[in-house]
Amino acid sequence: KAGVTQTPRYLIKTRGQQVTLSCSPISGHRSVSWYQQTPGQGLQFLFEYFSETQRNKGNFPGRFSGRQFSNSRSEMNVSTLELGDSALYLCASVGPGTGGEQFFGPGTRLTVL
């Protein structure tokens, strides 16, 4: 069974630009969560989608948004990039009938110059 995939793996943007990251969950998983990982703050929850609906949101500004498609693939968007948005962005999927274990993708490394 293929794991969680994320594209692109690396991105370099400049301040003020916007960026879209993509995540394909494990087949059959309908929940996708997004996290930001930085050396200073560690792993922080951004938001979670299930069946195309955002069910949960972390404490991030409105510049961070996401969506989920009918095939469970998810995208997150960051508008008006700031230097502090440089991070590893991770998505994770959760399957039915599990104990809530989240399976992570390899991440997208975003660098904002």
Next chain:
Amino acid sequence: EDQVTQSPEALRLQEGESSSLNCSYTVSGLRGLFWYRQDPGKGPEFLFTLYSAGEEKEKERLKATLTKKESFLHITAPKPEDSATYLCASPGPGANNLFFGTGTRLTVIP
């Protein structure tokens, strides 16, 4: 406020030298305590979930235990390939929202 605190921040072990990593949590209504391993530049890899005090789970050289206030990840006779950052997490409010500790960076020296 719910908190997950890991110690030590970093740990260097000689190959074969057993030790334990600590995860302290102050979470009301614990709905599971998760352990992950993360290698540099990669996403976290799921290891264990523990749900109740006294529960233990093992995988190769790793054993996770849970009490009412903390969890331990015991590493027996570690090998260099066990070098990684080990993260613990508890479910936050809402669905599929994990609240992570800052991790323990383990280095095993041959």
